[in-house]
Amino acid sequence: MEDSNIIALFWKRDEHAIAETQMAYGRKLKQLALRILKNQADAEECENDTYLKAWNTIPPQSPQYFYAYLAKICRFAAFGKLDAQNAQKRKAVMVELTAEMELCIPSTAYEKSLEQEEIGRQLNAFLAELSEENRLMFLRRYWFADSIREIAQRCGSSESKVKTALFRTRNKLKSYFEREGFSL
Amino acid sequence: MKGQDLMTGLNFVDEKFIHEAEHKTLPKTRSSAWRIIGTAAACLAVVASSVWLLHGAQTPIGTDPEKNPGQSQVSPGDHTGPTQQYDVTFQQATSQLSNDLAINGHFWQELSAEEAEGVFHALAQKHEISATAHFSNTEAGISLYHIESSIEVTKGVFASVTVSPNEIATCYVLEGTPTPSKVNGIAVSAGYFNHTNNNKTIYYAEFEIDGVFYRTEITGGEAEKEALLELIDAITQGGKADLSCLQPLPPSELRNDTLTLQQAYEDEMFGSYLPLSFPSGYSLNGAYRLMNQTSDTLVVSLSEGYHDIRWQVSLLAERDKARITSTQDSENYNLELYPIPRFDSVPEALQEIVNNPIFLIDDLTIDAINMRLDTSDDPGTTANETLNFSVLYGDVLVEVSTQGISSETLYDMLLSLK
Numbered sequence: 342m343e344d345s346n347i348i349a350l351f352w353k354r355d356e357h358a359i360a361e362t363q364m365a366y367g368r369k370l371k372q373l374a375l376r377i378l379k380n381q382a383d384a385e386e387c388e389n390d391t392y393l394k395a396w397n398t399i400p401p402q403s404p405q406y407f408y409a410y411l412a413k414i415c416r417f418a419a420f421g422k423l424d425a426q427n428a429q430k431r432k433a434v435m436v437e438l439t440a441e442m443e444l445c446i447p448s449t450a451y452e453k454s455l456e457q458e459e460i461g462r463q464l465n466a467f468l469a470e471l472s473e474e475n476r477l478m479f480l481r482r483y484w485f486a487d488s489i490r491e492i493a494q495r496c497g498s499s500e501s502k503v504k505t506a507l508f509r510t511r512n513k514l515k516s517y518f519e520r521e522g523f524s525l
Numbered sequence: 526m527k528g529q530d531l532m533t534g535l536n537f538v539d540e541k542f543i544h545e546a547e548h549k550t551l552p553k554t555r556s557s558a559w560r561i562i563g564t565a566a567a568c569l570a571v572v573a574s575s576v577w578l579l580h581g582a583q584t585p586i587g588t589d590p591e592k593n594p595g596q597s598q599v600s601p602g603d604h605t606g607p608t609q610q611y612d613v614t615f616q617q618a619t620s621q622l623s624n625d626l627a628i629n630g631h632f633w634q635e636l637s638a639e640e641a642e643g644v645f646h647a648l649a650q651k652h653e654i655s656a657t658a659h660f661s662n663t664e665a666g667i668s669l670y671h672i673e674s675s676i677e678v679t680k681g682v683f684a685s686v687t688v689s690p691n692e693i694a695t696c697y698v699l700e701g702t703p704t705p706s707k708v709n710g711i712a713v714s715a716g717y718f719n720h721t722n723n724n725k726t727i728y729y730a731e732f733e734i735d736g737v738f739y740r741t742e743i744t745g746g747e748a749e750k751e752a753l754l755e756l757i758d759a760i761t762q763g764g765k766a767d768l769s770c771l772q773p774l775p776p777s778e779l780r781n782d783t784l785t786l787q788q789a790y791e792d793e794m795f796g797s798y799l800p801l802s803f804p805s806g807y808s809l810n811g812a813y814r815l816m817n818q819t820s821d822t823l824v825v826s827l828s829e830g831y832h833d834i835r836w837q838v839s840l841l842a843e844r845d846k847a848r849i850t851s852t853q854d855s856e857n858y859n860l861e862l863y864p865i866p867r868f869d870s871v872p873e874a875l876q877e878i879v880n881n882p883i884f885l886i887d888d889l890t891i892d893a894i895n896m897r898l899d900t901s902d903d904p905g906t907t908a909n910e911t912l913n914f915s916v917l918y919g920d921v922l923v924e925v926s927t928q929g930i931s932s933e934t935l936y937d938m939l940l941s942l943k
Contacts, residue, residue, distance in 0.1 A: 405540070412547070413538075442529075457536065460533075460534025464531075465538055468538065468539075481546055
């Protein structure tokens with residue numbers, strides 16, 4: 342079913358909206374949560390939380406990009422669970438991705454405490470400056486937690502090219518933060 | 526701030542970027558059928574802008590086309606009409622986004638001459654137009670989804686025009702803020718996209734006339750772009766399409782039914798091509814029976830945790846025949862021969878068959894299925910073995926796509942149909 346039709350079901354408060362959403366995006370949402378949490382039960386819980394949140398927010402929301410809207414809810418839920426867990430239990434993939442992101446932070450900013458929304462605003466501005474290819478690779482890696490191999494396949498590039506591009510983008514992000522003075 | 530804060534801050538990234546990252550396919554270094562098969566088509570846009578001028582008697586103040594080759598001047602299509610002047614800004618698109626269309630109860634029909642005149646007014650008399658209306662037929666009734674048309678703007682040069690009572694999902698999303706131009710008082714958002722594969726440029730424009738939505742597109746160079754501007758001028762001068770003139774005639778057999786697994790097994794035509802049983806623990810994600818002017822198919826999807834089975838049954842179509850292979854010809858299907866990315870490693874002539882080969886059931890072997898095993902290093906899943914191919918039983922085609930199912934299990938399921 343087309344996204345607009347599913348959204349119309351939400352607006353009509355038709356419970357088929359959940360089933361149709363699950364049919365269309367359930368697997369992708371589960372995988373997204375699983376990549377972050379590495380725990381099937383938690384991932385399924387995130388997926389179900391996503392449907393509930395969608396049901397509670399549409400209406401009044403009428404998302405232009407339906408899957409992006411759902412995925413964002415799902416990622417929020419997954420990170421909420423991650424925060425609730427002991428850091429030592431975090432899985433290797435998230436540790437690896439988080440360590441990579443550490444490299445983007447200027448030393449002067451390391452001690453600063455920032456609101457997540459403010460970080461998001463800065464990241465939006467940064468992403469808007471990137472080339473489409475670098476933006477896609479960056480988001481596939483750090484938003485969707487894709488592997489290097491998957492990104493290479495999606496972009497039609499070699500894995501080494503993806504690694505190089507991500508390395509350069511991380512450096513650009515660090516420079517961006519430095520340039521902005523990080524007066525957040 | 527720590528790395529974890531950045532990872533969490535990414536939650537607040539704009540949905541348009543997420544949508545783009547999910548749907549965008551980057552231009553490849555060479556044209557590739559594999560890419561077309563493997564991913565949906567795409568399109569999108571970042572601004573640069575060149576101003577193209579559509580004008581009559583006067584040149585806009587401050588613009589001199591001789592000094593600025595990035596601008597062109599075109600007279601409106603109706604040369605005897607009022608001398609009106611337009612600045613149409615084409616913003617550069619750097620890639621394309623996919624738009625998968627799934628129309629409930631979809632059927633379509635060619636527009637008659639009278640219908641074409643109602644939709645395109647005077648254009649229908651001046652130009653060769655071939656147009657197809659796409660309808661949705663549901664319990665709520667028949668409704669127009671959109672009209673796709675091809676208009677010969679100059680000899681041998683065609684523009685496509687989509688007309689819809691609903692907003693048309695753009696496949697060219699601007700990274701910056703769109704800057705619509707005015708043509709005959711109508712706000713027109715225009716852009717262009719350079720195909721790196723073939724050095725061709727697509728010019729497009731989107732606009733709305735009193736609740737009817739339009740998207741126009743043409744491929745070519747300067748002359749084609751100017752022809753597109755003349756077409757936009759003519760459409761906007763002619764006023765909105767009369768969509769009430771369409772006379773939809775749905776085909777007698779049109780199905781888009783959601784089924785239970787039991788109903789799927791009971792399907793008279795294809796039910797017997799489902800396996801005698803699916804592995805235990807699997808539950809139904811969905812099953813549907815689709816029948817329209819081009820499709821006649823039964824699809825069943827099941828999963829167990831992160832293991833998936835998609836089983837599709839249809840009649841062998843003419844277009845499928847090129848994908849039939851003997852198991853002797855392993856170059857047609859052995860994925861081990863082709864490292865990722867496959868659009869680079871698979872010879873162009875083999876891309877379609879390697880992507881989804883068709884085996885004859887009597888020729889199918891466990892070794893052949895093993896050669897279709899593809900692995901994913903998806904960090905989150907344990908069910909990382911995927912299988913995708915088709916099997917022909919007489920003139921009935923069964924296409925299977927699985928994740929986390931062993932070759933042996935799938936082989937047994939396929940043999941159970943013999």
